[in-house]
Amino acid sequence: MITLLRTNSEHPDFRTLVTLLDRELHQRDGEEHAFYAQFNTIDAIAHVIVAYAEGKAVGCGAIKFFAEDTTEVKRMFVHANYRSRGVASLVLKELEAWAQELGFTVCVLETGKRQPEAIRLYEKNGYVPTPNYGQYIGVENSVCFRKEIQ
Structure with a gap:
């Protein structure tokens, strides 16, 4: 059974899970990792979900303010031993519910073309491609998504 904790x-x-995430992204993105890392700091994120299986932290995700009605999904990760078990979808749905409680009506996110599993996850959960935004405009490896959550 998976349990979810709302925290920061x-x-x-x-923090431990994000370290594992960054290692994996560094392997996938190579030299481009430094570009993405500058936008993925975790200082002062107020809305974080940690997923637990049998008392062990196995997944995480976060949301950050993006615009008046929009929040950005960040730092989604599931430990390799727990993938393909629905953990990421549970975390994502809890983040969306929390975003709604906070008054947001839209979630946006960015992932990389070298992360096809992430792309499938977001599409499966109702996210649709949107033009690259902000720092991701013109970045060849970036894929941005959007979902109305109202």
């Missing part, structure tokens, strides 16, 4: 970016389990 100070939580040690979240």
Whole structure:
């Protein structure tokens, strides 16, 4: 059974999972990783979900303010041993519910073309491609998505 904890970016389990995420992204993105890393700091993120299986932290995700009605999904990760079990979808749905509670009506996110599993996850959960936004405009490896959550 998966349990979800609402917390913030100070939580040690979240920080441990993000370290694993960054290692994996560095392997996938190579030299481009430094570009993305500058936009993925975890200081002062107020809305974080950590997923647990049998008491062990196995997945995470976060949301950050993006615009008046829009929040950005960040730092989605599931430990390799727990993938393909629905953990990421549970985390994503909890983030969307929290965003709604906070008054947001739209979620946006960015992922990379070298992360086809992430692209499938977001499409499966109702996210649709949207033009690259902000710092991702013109970035060949970036794919941006959007979902109305109202």
